[in-house]
Amino acid sequence: MALLDMKDVRGGYGDADILHGVSMTVGEREIVVIVGPNGAGKSTAMKSVFGLLAIRGGHIVFDGEDITAWAPDRIVQRGICYVPQVDNVFREMTVHENFEMGAFLRRGDLSAAYDRVYGLFPDLKAKRKNLAGDLSGGQRQMVAMGRALMLDPKLLLLDEPTAGLSPKYMEQIFQITRDVRDAGVSILLVEQHAKQALAFCDRGYVLATGANRHEGTGQALLADREVAEMFLGG
């Protein structure tokens, strides 16, 4: 059974629906990417998992439990962490303090969790006392992911982690995403860079106007002519 199972989810932020029936699954240790044109509801679909919008239809089942319309803080405790696209670090706090805030809900010994994030992001070890706001865009993205990993989630939601980053950092973030997956975390991410993202993910969903359009493995979607015309300039 899939770790996350979304079925025919409808809803939006206000009264108008943005999602008109989105279904997707994320399996254990799987990287799933959501791509689609602007305004397709990619980020919205991901936020619906995290309880950030009003859901008016469908179900979201996580790890065998129906979490539809749960509040975000409850979802966090259940094992899903979310990394927003912008403003995703505490700029005036140090790298280490950012990780500490990520583990705010966790009591007891955190040394294993620190070892894990510093192991995943060795660059940050030397910068642990620097303010997160002073780091480069790529490193800030690592801090944001590290913060979310401190709670030891089963599923990590990443909202456009490579937005605004140089190609070099984009590769690095994708590599880190794979490392995180290899550490046993499933990942659902939204990507603007469709071609690169489909090439690196396990499976992908193409959304358009708030509904599923295509799905399949990354390679299959890349090979699909209609998908190619949609994004890759034919």
Place this chain on the structure above:
Amino acid sequence: MSFLEFLNFHLVPGIVLGSVYAVGAIGITLVFGILRFAHFAHGDMATLGAFIALALVTAGLTPWAALPVAMAAVAVVAIVVDKLFYDYLKARPKIMTVMASLGVALMLRAVVQVVFGVDPRTYATGIVRPDDYFGILLRDRELYTLAAVVLIVVGLTLFLRHSRWGKAMRAMSDNPDLARLSGVDNRKVTMLTWAIVGALCAASGFMLGINNELQSMMGWQVLLPMFAAAILGGVGRVEGAVLGGLIVGVAEEMSIFILPAQYKAATAFVLLLLILLVRPRGLLNGKVL
């Protein structure tokens, strides 16, 4: 004028006044940074604290023993005021909370005036001669004021830097959405902030009172210099508020070199205008709200 005269008649009083402003400005900057509004009842909460301490002194406590009790009492008052008034408005535009705090200021002042009257009062009567410390003249109350301010600033800094809830307060000030995503309980941080702010109000009111006299308008009159200090230092920056407080206090005491003494109060206003024109984020790069 000799250097010692300058020191004793201008600089030392300026530093004492400035450190009192600093304690008030820290509270203002915390409310600004964490709860994101300008708290106009700050001065009158300070007045209330000063008069609660007076009631305790009348009941037999020494002034400095009354201070911690008054701080605790105003901490409770601040939490209650938040629950009664500000909490209702938290989903509305912030300007409504600002206006509500103006109403709270009038209410608190009215309570002080009804209970204690409108005549000036003092904690202790009689003239205190200053002691001579290598040429620097300091009264005990001034020395204790400086020591208490240092204690408060160091204690608060350590709390914000190292404790779990202090970090939660900083996180809330830094990025409220992310703090909530991390599981920080907004209501607990709000309550804690008001407790600290209330205690700081009482301390600043008490120190104003013990270095001068108590009157029901005293808090309202220092609201402008305290806001000037908070903005000068950079909104949301505790160390900025201390720096700003000292600058405003010293500048007020120095202003008599160029301004008639009755215009002393305008100094803070001029400083506020200047910093907003030249460096609106404040000396230590605070928030823009």
